[in-house]
Amino acid sequence: MSTILSVRDLTLRFHTFDGVVHALNGISFDVQAGETLAIVGESGSGKSVTMMSLLHLLPMPPARIARGEALFYTNGTPTDLLKMSRADMHRVRGAQIGYIFQDALSALNPVMTVGRQIGESLVMHLGMDAETARKRAIDLLDDVGIPGARARYRNYPHQFSGGMRQRAMIAIAIACNPRMVIADEPTTALDVTVQAQIVELAKRIQRERGMTVVWITHDLGVVAGIADRVLVMYAGCPVEIAPVDDLYDHPQHPYTRGLLSALPRLDDRSRRDLASIQGAPPDMMASPRHCQFAWRCPYVFDRCWKAVPPYYPAGKGHATQCFYDLENGRPRTDA
Amino acid sequence: MQRYILSRLIQSLLILLGVLLIVFFMLQLTGDPVSLMVSRNASPEQVQRVREEMGFNRPMMVQFADFMTGAVVGDFGMSLRHRQPAMKLILERLPATVELATVALLMAMVIGIPLGLLGGSNPGGFWDTLCRLAGLIGQTIPNFWLALILIVFFSVGLGWFPTFGRETCTVFGIHLPTRSVILPAFALCLFTTGQLVRFTRAxxxxxxxxxxxxxxxxxxxxxxxxxxRHILRNAAIPLISIIGVQFGYLLSGSIYIETIFSWPGIGNLLAEAIGNRDFALVQAIAFFASLTVVIxxxxxxxxxxxxxxxxxxxD
Known part of the structure; x- marks a missing residue:
C-alpha cells in the first residue's frame, strides 16, 4: 500500500482576543491509499480542525499554521497542501479531496436545488456542460440511494429528510471521484438506524470506487465498524495510533483505555454507574510543556510533568504518546 | 405559493380598509372641519351653508358610508382648491413621482449593493472603510440640505443640470426622463443608499x-x-424587504425634494394641499400613499x- 497523505508536526493556533489557543500541537500521521483512517477524540480535541486546515477551510485569521507539512501524493509525487496557493487549492478541493460535513442542513445552500449543488463541482472540475452535469448529478443521487432521483434533483435541501440530506452531502463530496474523502462526523446529527445506513453507504462507495477515507467521529461504535486504523486525539495531541483491532484489544494510552472502558455494554447486567474519566480537558491557552493528559491520568508519575512524551512504538503499526508502559504496568525505560 | 399569495392578498385588503377608516376619522378629529375650511371672519350663515354644501350636517354614519362608497371606486370628492376630482389630480402627478422614485431606487441599488458587497467581502480594508462611511453619510445627511448644495454646485456653478422642474423627452409616445431627474433623484436616493450599503455589508x-x-x-x-451564486443569492433575501419598504417610501412622494426642485409630483401636491387646507386632496393622497405601500x-x-x-x- 502506498501513502496518499503524510502529515508531519502540524501545529496550528487560533489567535483570538482572549489569547492564543493551541489547537493542534504537532500532529503527525500517514494515510495509506484505499484505507479508512478514523480520527477519534472528544469535542475540541482538534479532529475537524486537523482535516479542515489541510484544505485551507479554516478562517485565517484567527487560525494560523505555526509549522508542519502535509504531503499529498499524486502518482508518487508529493505536494505540500499547507503551502499551496489559493488557485492550486481550488483544483484540489472537490477534485482530489472531497469533504463531507456533519450537519447537512446548514452545510447545504438553502436557496439552491440539491441537484445544482452536486452539479456545480462537475462543471467546475470536469468541465461538463449543464446537461451532462445534470444527468451525472441524477446518477449520483441514485447511487447514494435517494429514491426518485430525477424528481429529487429539483428539490431544495429543506424538502429532504435528515438522512437524505446526508446522502446528498455524500454525493457532493464524491461527485468528481476524488481520491480521498474526509467524512467529518457525518452521522452525528442522525438517529441510530439512519446512522447505520449512512455508514453502510460510505463503506459501499469506498469499496466500489477505491477511495481513501478519513472518518472523523467521537463514536467508538462507528469506528469499530468502519475503520482500518484509528488515530486518537486529545487536547490537540495525537495520543495513540493503531490498527483498529489492536486498539480495542490492547489500548496503549491511558486516555484510550479510559474511553473504551467508558463505553456502555449491552450485555452488562450489573447496575453500577458507567465508568468515566475524572476531570476536564485542559485549558488550551497555554503551550503544552508536558503530557496534556497528566492532570486526569491514573498512571501519572513525575516524568509526565517534565516533557511532552514522544511516540513510542507499541506493536505493529501501533504507537502511543505515553511514558507509561500500560502493557507491562511500569514506566518505560528508554532514557 | 398560491395559498401564500392569497393569504397576503386578504391581509392587504384588511389593511386598506383600516387605512380608509383612519383617513375618514382624521378629518373628524380636527373637531369641526368646516371651521378650518372657511375664512376666519365668515358669518355663521356662511359657515352653515358650507356645512350643508359639504354634507357635514348629516349623521356621522351616513357620512362614513358615503365616504366609503366613494373611496372604493377611487372617488375622494372634489379638491376645494382645484375644483377637480382629487383622484384625477393625483393621477396627473403620478408619472413625475414614479419617475423620480424609480431613478432614485435604481441609483441606490447600483451604488449601495456593490459597495456593501465590496465592504463585506474584505472587512477592515479600504472598501470596507468607504462602505461604512457611505452608510453613515447616507443615513445622517439631511436630503434637503444636500439638495440645496447640489443645486448650488452642479446647476448654478457648473451648469450641468437645470436648477428646477421636470423635463421629459418623448420617444414613440413614451415620456422618458432627462437629466433634469438626476439631481433630485440623487438627493432622494441618499438615505436608501445608506441603508442598502449597511444591510448588504451586514x-x-x-x-x-x-x-x-x-x-x-x-x-x-x-x-x-x-x-x-452562494453569498449574493442568500443576501438577496433580506435586501428584497428593504428595497420594497424603501421604494414605498420613495413612491409616496418626498415633500422636501419635490418642493426644492419644483418637481411636479405627489409630494409637491401634498405640500400644496396641506397649505390650502384642501381636505379632500389630503385624504386622497394619504390613502393613495398607503395603497402604494400596501401594494x-x-x-x-x-x-x-x-x-x-x-x-x-x-405552507
Missing amino acids: AVLEIKNEDYVRTAYSKGIGDRQIYT LNLLTDIAYGLADPRIRYG
Missing part, C-alpha cells in the same frame, strides 16, 4: 461564515462564483417567496 459578513459557503469552498468553487409590501412578499424556496413551499 448580510455578506454573516453569510460568508455560513456552513454552506464552507461547503462550496470545499467543492473547489472559485471566489467569484462563491460570491455571485409594494404585497409584491415584496411575493418576491420574497420567489427568492426563498423555504417560504415558497413552506
Whole structure:
C-alpha cells in the first residue's frame, strides 16, 4: 500500500482576543491509499480542525499554521497542501479531496436545488456542460440511494429528510471521484438506524470506487465498524495510533483505555454507574510543556510533568504518546 | 405559493380598509372641519351653508358610508382648491413621482449593493472603510440640505443640470426622463443608499461564515462564483424587504425634494394641499400613499417567496 497523505508536526493556533489557543500541537500521521483512517477524540480535541486546515477551510485569521507539512501524493509525487496557493487549492478541493460535513442542513445552500449543488463541482472540475452535469448529478443521487432521483434533483435541501440530506452531502463530496474523502462526523446529527445506513453507504462507495477515507467521529461504535486504523486525539495531541483491532484489544494510552472502558455494554447486567474519566480537558491557552493528559491520568508519575512524551512504538503499526508502559504496568525505560 | 399569495392578498385588503377608516376619522378629529375650511371672519350663515354644501350636517354614519362608497371606486370628492376630482389630480402627478422614485431606487441599488458587497467581502480594508462611511453619510445627511448644495454646485456653478422642474423627452409616445431627474433623484436616493450599503455589508459578513459557503469552498468553487451564486443569492433575501419598504417610501412622494426642485409630483401636491387646507386632496393622497405601500409590501412578499424556496413551499 502506498501513502496518499503524510502529515508531519502540524501545529496550528487560533489567535483570538482572549489569547492564543493551541489547537493542534504537532500532529503527525500517514494515510495509506484505499484505507479508512478514523480520527477519534472528544469535542475540541482538534479532529475537524486537523482535516479542515489541510484544505485551507479554516478562517485565517484567527487560525494560523505555526509549522508542519502535509504531503499529498499524486502518482508518487508529493505536494505540500499547507503551502499551496489559493488557485492550486481550488483544483484540489472537490477534485482530489472531497469533504463531507456533519450537519447537512446548514452545510447545504438553502436557496439552491440539491441537484445544482452536486452539479456545480462537475462543471467546475470536469468541465461538463449543464446537461451532462445534470444527468451525472441524477446518477449520483441514485447511487447514494435517494429514491426518485430525477424528481429529487429539483428539490431544495429543506424538502429532504435528515438522512437524505446526508446522502446528498455524500454525493457532493464524491461527485468528481476524488481520491480521498474526509467524512467529518457525518452521522452525528442522525438517529441510530439512519446512522447505520449512512455508514453502510460510505463503506459501499469506498469499496466500489477505491477511495481513501478519513472518518472523523467521537463514536467508538462507528469506528469499530468502519475503520482500518484509528488515530486518537486529545487536547490537540495525537495520543495513540493503531490498527483498529489492536486498539480495542490492547489500548496503549491511558486516555484510550479510559474511553473504551467508558463505553456502555449491552450485555452488562450489573447496575453500577458507567465508568468515566475524572476531570476536564485542559485549558488550551497555554503551550503544552508536558503530557496534556497528566492532570486526569491514573498512571501519572513525575516524568509526565517534565516533557511532552514522544511516540513510542507499541506493536505493529501501533504507537502511543505515553511514558507509561500500560502493557507491562511500569514506566518505560528508554532514557 | 398560491395559498401564500392569497393569504397576503386578504391581509392587504384588511389593511386598506383600516387605512380608509383612519383617513375618514382624521378629518373628524380636527373637531369641526368646516371651521378650518372657511375664512376666519365668515358669518355663521356662511359657515352653515358650507356645512350643508359639504354634507357635514348629516349623521356621522351616513357620512362614513358615503365616504366609503366613494373611496372604493377611487372617488375622494372634489379638491376645494382645484375644483377637480382629487383622484384625477393625483393621477396627473403620478408619472413625475414614479419617475423620480424609480431613478432614485435604481441609483441606490447600483451604488449601495456593490459597495456593501465590496465592504463585506474584505472587512477592515479600504472598501470596507468607504462602505461604512457611505452608510453613515447616507443615513445622517439631511436630503434637503444636500439638495440645496447640489443645486448650488452642479446647476448654478457648473451648469450641468437645470436648477428646477421636470423635463421629459418623448420617444414613440413614451415620456422618458432627462437629466433634469438626476439631481433630485440623487438627493432622494441618499438615505436608501445608506441603508442598502449597511444591510448588504451586514448580510455578506454573516453569510460568508455560513456552513454552506464552507461547503462550496470545499467543492473547489472559485471566489467569484462563491460570491455571485452562494453569498449574493442568500443576501438577496433580506435586501428584497428593504428595497420594497424603501421604494414605498420613495413612491409616496418626498415633500422636501419635490418642493426644492419644483418637481411636479405627489409630494409637491401634498405640500400644496396641506397649505390650502384642501381636505379632500389630503385624504386622497394619504390613502393613495398607503395603497402604494400596501401594494409594494404585497409584491415584496411575493418576491420574497420567489427568492426563498423555504417560504415558497413552506405552507
